[in-house]
Amino acid sequence: MSIQHQRASSNFQLSRRSWGHVGSFRAMASPCELLIANEDENITRAMMELATCEAARIEQKFSRFIKDNPLWKINHAAGKASPIDAETASLLQFARQCYQLSEGRFDISAGPLMALWRFDGSQFPKASDIERARALVDFSKVSFNEHQLQFPAGMSLDFGGIAKEYAVDRVAYLLAEQWPAISVLVNFGGDIACPVSKAADAPPWQVGIENPQRLDSAAALLEIRQGALATSGDTRRFIEKNGQRFGHIIDPRTGYPIVKAPRSVTVLAPNCVMAGMLATMAMLEGAQAEAFLSEQEVEFKCFR
Amino acid sequence: MQLKNPSNIAKALALASCALVGQSAQVQASEEKLDDWKVDAAIMYYGEEDRVQAVEAIGNVQKAFGDESLLDMKLVVDSLTGASASGAVAQAETQTFTRPSGDGQYQTAPGETPLDDTFHDTRVQASANWAETLSPVWKTNVGVNGSKEFDYFSMGLNAGIERSFNKDNTTLVLSGAYTFDTIDPVGGKPVAFSAMAVRGDYNTEEEYRTAFDLTRVEGTEDKKTMDMMLSITQVLSRRWVFQANYGLSSISGYMTDPYKILSQVDDTGTSQGYLYENRPDSRLKHSFYMMTKGALDAGVVDFSYRYSTDDWDLNSHTLETHYRYYFSGRFYGQVHLRYYQQQAANFYRPFLMADEPLPEYASADYRIGDMSSYTLGLKFGQRLSGGHEMSYRLEYYQQNPENNGTELVGQLQDQDLFPAVKAIMAQVSYSF
Numbered sequence: 001m002s003i004q005h006q007r008a009s010s011n012f013q014l015s016r017r018s019w020g021h022v023g024s025f026r027a028m029a030s031p032c033e034l035l036i037a038n039e040d041e042n043i044t045r046a047m048m049e050l051a052t053c054e055a056a057r058i059e060q061k062f063s064r065f066i067k068d069n070p071l072w073k074i075n076h077a078a079g080k081a082s083p084i085d086a087e088t089a090s091l092l093q094f095a096r097q098c099y100q101l102s103e104g105r106f107d108i109s110a111g112p113l114m115a116l117w118r119f120d121g122s123q124f125p126k127a128s129d130i131e132r133a134r135a136l137v138d139f140s141k142v143s144f145n146e147h148q149l150q151f152p153a154g155m156s157l158d159f160g161g162i163a164k165e166y167a168v169d170r171v172a173y174l175l176a177e178q179w180p181a182i183s184v185l186v187n188f189g190g191d192i193a194c195p196v197s198k199a200a201d202a203p204p205w206q207v208g209i210e211n212p213q214r215l216d217s218a219a220a221l222l223e224i225r226q227g228a229l230a231t232s233g234d235t236r237r238f239i240e241k242n243g244q245r246f247g248h249i250i251d252p253r254t255g256y257p258i259v260k261a262p263r264s265v266t267v268l269a270p271n272c273v274m275a276g277m278l279a280t281m282a283m284l285e286g287a288q289a290e291a292f293l294s295e296q297e298v299e300f301k302c303f304r
Numbered sequence: 305m306q307l308k309n310p311s312n313i314a315k316a317l318a319l320a321s322c323a324l325v326g327q328s329a330q331v332q333a334s335e336e337k338l339d340d341w342k343v344d345a346a347i348m349y350y351g352e353e354d355r356v357q358a359v360e361a362i363g364n365v366q367k368a369f370g371d372e373s374l375l376d377m378k379l380v381v382d383s384l385t386g387a388s389a390s391g392a393v394a395q396a397e398t399q400t401f402t403r404p405s406g407d408g409q410y411q412t413a414p415g416e417t418p419l420d421d422t423f424h425d426t427r428v429q430a431s432a433n434w435a436e437t438l439s440p441v442w443k444t445n446v447g448v449n450g451s452k453e454f455d456y457f458s459m460g461l462n463a464g465i466e467r468s469f470n471k472d473n474t475t476l477v478l479s480g481a482y483t484f485d486t487i488d489p490v491g492g493k494p495v496a497f498s499a500m501a502v503r504g505d506y507n508t509e510e511e512y513r514t515a516f517d518l519t520r521v522e523g524t525e526d527k528k529t530m531d532m533m534l535s536i537t538q539v540l541s542r543r544w545v546f547q548a549n550y551g552l553s554s555i556s557g558y559m560t561d562p563y564k565i566l567s568q569v570d571d572t573g574t575s576q577g578y579l580y581e582n583r584p585d586s587r588l589k590h591s592f593y594m595m596t597k598g599a600l601d602a603g604v605v606d607f608s609y610r611y612s613t614d615d616w617d618l619n620s621h622t623l624e625t626h627y628r629y630y631f632s633g634r635f636y637g638q639v640h641l642r643y644y645q646q647q648a649a650n651f652y653r654p655f656l657m658a659d660e661p662l663p664e665y666a667s668a669d670y671r672i673g674d675m676s677s678y679t680l681g682l683k684f685g686q687r688l689s690g691g692h693e694m695s696y697r698l699e700y701y702q703q704n705p706e707n708n709g710t711e712l713v714g715q716l717q718d719q720d721l722f723p724a725v726k727a728i729m730a731q732v733s734y735s736f
Contacts, residue, residue: 043601090324097320101313169325178632181543181601199542269314274321278314296314 012048014041019202023048027055028063028164030189035205037183037198047179051171055188058167062091062159064111071157075111079153089146091159091166098162098277099139105284106277109151110252111158112136117250117257130255137252165230165276168193172228172272185224190231193272197226222268222301230276232283233264233303249283260287268299342366346733353726355419356386362733372437376447380429387419391564391668393655394418394719395575402500404563405491406516409503417723420563427453433462441468445479455562458485462531473539483529489562492520494580497662500565519580527557544598553589566668567655573714576658581667583651589614603629603636618672620646634688640681640699648673648708654721657713670705670722677703681729697731 012025020037021044034051036044061070074082084092098106112133116125142151151157159166172186176195183198185205198204204223222229232249249258265282269275278296282289293300344364351357360382367375390401392412399412403422412418433447443466451458464479487493498519506512535549565578595608610622621644628638649672651665681699688694705722712721 038601040601094320094324097316101316166324169321173325178630179601181599269321270318271321271325273324274314274317277317277321281313298314 012052014044014048016041020044023051025052025055027052028059028167028188030164032189033187035185035187037202038179043179043182047175047182047184050174050178051186054171054174055167058163058170061088062163062166064156064158064160071159074149075156077150079150081148081150083147084144084149086146088149089144091162092142092144092149094273095159095162096139096142098281102281102284104139104253105251106161106280107137107139107252108157108159108161109139109142109155110137110250111156112154113250113252113255114158114160134252134255161280162273162276164188165191165272168230168272169228191228191272191276192224192230193228194224194226222266224268227268227270228272228275229266229268230272230279231264231266232276232279233262249280251284258284258286261285262289262302262304264303265289265293266301267293342368342735344733344735346731348729348731350729351727352386354387355725356384356388358382358384374435376433376435378429378431381426382429383424383426385424387421388563389670390418390420391566391581391670392418392578393567393569393575393668393716393721395567396715396718397574399575400502400504401565401578402502402516403491404489406501406513406520407491415719417720425453425455427451427456442466443468455488455490456485457488458483460484460529475535475537477533477535477537479531479533479535481529481531483531485527485529485557486524487527487558487562488524492522493525493558494562495519495521496560496582497579497666499568500578500580525558527555527559529553529555540596543600544596547593547595547597549591549593551589551591551593553587553591555587555589557585559583559585559587561667561669564667564669566653566666568658569655569713569716570658571713573712573716573719579656579662579666581669582665583667584616584665587614587616603627616649616651616672618646618649620644634686636685638681638683638685640679640683642679642681643676644678645676646674648675652708654707654710655716670703673722674706674708675703676706677701693733693735695731695733695735697729697733699729701727701729703727 012023014021014023020035020039021041023034023036023044025032025048032051032055034048036047038044060066063069064071064075066072070084070088074084095108099108113130116129116133136154136156138155141155142149142157144150168186168188168191172184172193172195175182175184175186180196183194183196183202185192185194185207187207192207194205204225207222207224207229249261250256251258261283265279267275267279267282269278278293278298279300282293282300282302285292290302293302342365344362346362348360348362349358350360360380362378362380364376364378369375392399392401394412394415394417396414398414399418400409401412401418401420402409404420405422410421429449429451431447431449433445435443435445437443444464446463447461449460449462460481460483462479462481464477466475466477468475495518501512501515501519503509503512506515531551531553533549533551535547537545537547539545560581560583562580564581566581567575568577568579570576589612591610591612593608593610595606597604597606605625605627607625608623611620612622613619622642624640624642626638626640628636630636649667651663651667652669652673653663653666654668654673656662656666679699679701681697683695683697685693685695703725705724707722
């Protein structure tokens with residue numbers, strides 16, 4: 001664990017720009033990038049160290065793909081109570097609020113269903129498998145307090161829908177705490193936070209939003225001085241069957257992907273987890289995604 | 305999908321996400337809200353080489369009442385021991401002095417600076433200050449303070465008013481203070497320029513006592529101080545502020561140090577006797593101060609200059625800087641440099657000539673003589689969980705007294721009349 005941590009922490013690239021530095025690394029299966037409005041290489045290196053360490057720490061702790069990490073132990077407790085720390089408890093608390101606000105459609109216990117939907121563009125799961133998996137999905141059966149967590153054997157938790165946004169916010173928060181005067185744009189695979197406002201006389205950060213039809217080329221340009229944005233969409237992971245495109249957003253109540261969901265939803269909000277959750281909830285609204293977001297009085301961009 | 309009260313989701317998520325993301329900040333902020341008390345405790349050691357040692361305990365409590373009112377209370381208890389320079393000059397012979405109380409004597413070895421080693425005291429200082437925000441642009445504060453040591457009692461009142469202009473970029477402060485001190489010297493107040501009675505010059509204890517009592521006056525003395533200060537603070541840019549102050553101080557009453565003496569020497573520089581010093585009973589001081597402070601990417605720096613002058617002709621210049629560097633969000637180091645230079649008061653005399661008439665006022669206290677001093681300091685601060693902070697400070701302080709141009713006669717040329725005073729200061733503070 002410590003070897004991986006160290007390797008991850010020093011494994012970044014830093015390059016100079018006229019307005020500061022760009023640093024990049026990979027974490028959470030995504031390209032991660034920091035745009036730093038500062039010319040001092042020692043400072044930007046220290047910022048990159050902090051960002052890579054924190055991203056690696058969160059990935060190590062909450063990825064469901066790492067054997068023997070804290071989440072793996074929770075998911076292999078076989079119905080017994082697992083001890084949890086304060087950070088895990090607050091993520092669970094947030095997940096519970098999202099579960100309640102979405103009336104059960106956002107559910108971090110949906111892992112067994114997600115595992116059936118392997119979005120490689122070919123397979124479509126059997127209905128009987130979906131029914132069996134649905135029986136193991138119910139966040140209301142997860143009980144926890146500040147110190148421990150317990151759920152029935154066979155169930156599992158997956159923080160995939162929150163962890164990356166959470167990592168973006170944590171990195172943004174730690175950077176702002178330590179370097180409160182340096183504007184930074186933290187971008188982990190399209191989930192973005194800019195904690196320190198850019199100087200009034202400097203141009204705002206420009207963020208391109210991908211066009212789902214033409215990947216890797218910016219279709220819309222958003223300007224951001226401070227705040228966060230997150231994107232939810234099926235741009236890269238989907239199954240097509242009978243001409244119907246099934247995105248990676250699964251409705252745990254039916255066991256099937258949401259239909260008529262936008263291809264992608266981008267939401268601006270004060271922080272990244274909020275933006276990400278609003279985008280996810282909008283996707284879960286399917287055809288009503290735009291109406292839902294309009295009612296939330298947030299800035300957003302939907303591609304269909 | 306049908307959501308209940310869909311427009312509330314964004315608000316609910318905003319709250320929930322803040323609780324998650326700003327975790328530590330949120331926890332701290334809410335603790336401060338629930339508990340508006342802020343407590344600082346510190347213990348300080350000050351030690352001069354072979355001279356005064358002091359240990360000081362400082363407790364400071366702040367309590368906010370809403371956003372408008374702040375009560376600040378401070379208690380300092382210090383204990384001083386050790387010796388301080390009496391004002392007499394070093395000699396080639398052993399010198400014998402009477403203690404200030406008249407009971408007993410002390411001797412100073414040849415070549416040594418005479419130090420009165422009876423110096424020990426405990427001092428208690430307390431102050432309370434109330435600050436009130438009257439409107440977005442007006443603020444005011446009032447305070448009281450008092451201090452008590454064995455031979456000294458002081459009480460003071462202060463008040464100030466602050467007005468901000470130009471969207472808070474400019475602040476003007478006018479403040480005033482009045483202090484009343486009572487001095488009750490050990491062994492009584494010495495008669496100005498009376499000669500120290502030494503037991504060895506008398507045949508009997510009774511004769512000595514009679515002579516000693518003639519150098520003393522019964523009763524207490526007092527001193528009144530009025531201070532006024534006008535201060536302007538200007539925000540220069542997003543990172544820099546500038547401050548300028550003008551201070552006026554008028555003091556009247558007993559300012560003589562009852563424990564300080566002057567050597568009276570003949571033309572070979574040999575002591576003929578010791579006279580108790582005498583200082584004017586009024587003093588008018590002006591001080592001018594300028595400071596600029598800037599926020600750097602990972603630190604804070606300030607520079608200041610002070611010029612002070614008074615009608616005793618004691619002029620001083622102070623240059624000072626602090627540089628703080630944040631190694632991380634929780635740990636900083638700070639460097640402190642200070643240089644001070646003063647020109648002697650017009651009645652400062654390192655010694656008196658026995659065959660010359662007495663001046664109206666005279667003092668051999670090196671602290672009002674020509675002097676320069678510097679301070680080198682290091683401080684480290686560490687923020688702990690829950691908003692607590694721990695800091696450590698270590699400073700080296702050196703005073704270099706200088707001759708004010710007095711011609712040294714006879715054996716005085718062989719003595720070090722202006723020895724440097726070196727001190728170490730160490731402090732540990734805890735805020736919670």
